[in-house]
Amino acid sequence: MDVLDAIKGRRSIRKYRPDPVPDEVLEKVLEAVRWSPSWANTQCWEVIAIREPEIKAKAAEALPPGNPALSSLRDAPILLVLCAIRNLSGFKRGEAMTDKGDWFMFDIGLAMENLCLAAHSLGLGTVIIGLFDAKKIESLLGVPENLSVVAMTPLGYPQKEASPPKRKELVDFVHLERYRKSEGT
Amino acid sequence: MDVLDAIKGRRSIRKYRPDPVPDEVLEKVLEAVRWSPSWANTQCWEVIAIREPEIKAKAAEALPPGNPALSSLRDAPILLVLCAIRNLSGFKRGEAMTDKGDWFMFDIGLAMENLCLAAHSLGLGTVIIGLFDAKKIESLLGVPENLSVVAMTPLGYPQKEASPPKRKELVDFVHLERYRKSEGT
Numbered sequence: 001m002d003v004l005d006a007i008k009g010r011r012s013i014r015k016y017r018p019d020p021v022p023d024e025v026l027e028k029v030l031e032a033v034r035w036s037p038s039w040a041n042t043q044c045w046e047v048i049a050i051r052e053p054e055i056k057a058k059a060a061e062a063l064p065p066g067n068p069a070l071s072s073l074r075d076a077p078i079l080l081v082l083c084a085i086r087n088l089s090g091f092k093r094g095e096a097m098t099d100k101g102d103w104f105m106f107d108i109g110l111a112m113e114n115l116c117l118a119a120h121s122l123g124l125g126t127v128i129i130g131l132f133d134a135k136k137i138e139s140l141l142g143v144p145e146n147l148s149v150v151a152m153t154p155l156g157y158p159q160k161e162a163s164p165p166k167r168k169e170l171v172d173f174v175h176l177e178r179y180r181k182s183e184g185t
Numbered sequence: 186m187d188v189l190d191a192i193k194g195r196r197s198i199r200k201y202r203p204d205p206v207p208d209e210v211l212e213k214v215l216e217a218v219r220w221s222p223s224w225a226n227t228q229c230w231e232v233i234a235i236r237e238p239e240i241k242a243k244a245a246e247a248l249p250p251g252n253p254a255l256s257s258l259r260d261a262p263i264l265l266v267l268c269a270i271r272n273l274s275g276f277k278r279g280e281a282m283t284d285k286g287d288w289f290m291f292d293i294g295l296a297m298e299n300l301c302l303a304a305h306s307l308g309l310g311t312v313i314i315g316l317f318d319a320k321k322i323e324s325l326l327g328v329p330e331n332l333s334v335v336a337m338t339p340l341g342y343p344q345k346e347a348s349p350p351k352r353k354e355l356v357d358f359v360h361l362e363r364y365r366k367s368e369g370t
Contacts, residue, residue, distance in 0.1 A: 050362055098317075106291065131283060173228070176234055179233055
């Protein structure tokens with residue numbers, strides 16, 4: 001699948017078919033994380049791939065009740081949890097190098113987008129979930145103290161296509177030379 | 186270009202040819218930002234596209250001396266600066282919804298990866314620069330108080346291919362069911 005088509009065609013998928021995802025397909029999705037860029041090549045990501053229905057069900061308890069992603073976690077055959085090793089990205093010799101402090105959120109964002117695009121190109125759906133009790137997931141999955149669980153996504157074959165939410169136009173967010181509303185690019 | 190090939194083939198490009206990037210090509214790269222996913226579709230991104238050599242040269246002064254990206258800023262015909270509107274991503278009715286606080290770093294990460302992959306698929310190079318004095322750039326470009334400059338990248342045609350830095354193997358960062366070193370996926 002072409003890159004620009006994948007970027008425009010990727011949707012947040014909330015309805016999944018229960019069909020299993022073969023190991024070699026999962027591996028391709030994880031390879032996309034592996035090839036993500038990162039701060040000074042620090043590669044702060046760790047990924048937990050969950051297939052066991054019981055663990056997925058327990059993970060779902062960390063989401064707010066009524067979250068539309070709840071059934072995704074139940075139906076999709078895989079749940080991918082992206083964690084970050086803290087104090088690596090954005091740091092040099094233990095010191096934060098910018099006013100942003102830890103850059104793990106940025107780097108996990110880069111990796112998550114690679115993951116979602118790779119999945120989409122393989123016919124799989126994803127939906128990025130950030131709204132949950134990270135402490136609960138960390139305790140459930142035995143994530144060590146020096147890591148943070150950042151975001152997760154179900155991974156599976158979409159039950160149906162989803163329509164895209166409305167986007168700003170380029171003119172709404174692109175500025176030429178300096179910050180000011182552009183008159184087109 | 187195929188998605189998985191783009192993800193594996195994208196490199197951080199530090200040597201650029203001065204050849205101009207046509208407007209319609211720049212627009213395709215910016216469309217990739219537009220189609221990024223974001224927290225509750227908040228789309229907190231703003232992009233400043235700089236072609237004026239004088240502004241690019243001043244922006245370069247915000248980088249640490251000796252940074253290998255310095256000549257990239259001078260040689261590449263375009264500099265793209267990604268900013269975030271704060272207090273949007275990760276928030277609901279003005280309140281942070283997770284232990285991460287503002288999610289703008291994650292969302293700008295998602296958008297930046299789309300940008301880099303789109304550029305690569307169009308034959309263009311990028312290199313994500315996070316290490317600079319953001320306050321200096323904000324002042325230079327007249328970025329309003331409620332926004333943060335997050336990262337920037339030159340955009341132009343690569344002078345030569347770059348080789349990839351070493352990556353962890355899947356077995357080094359993938360865990361099955363719970364956090365523990367996996368024995369393969």
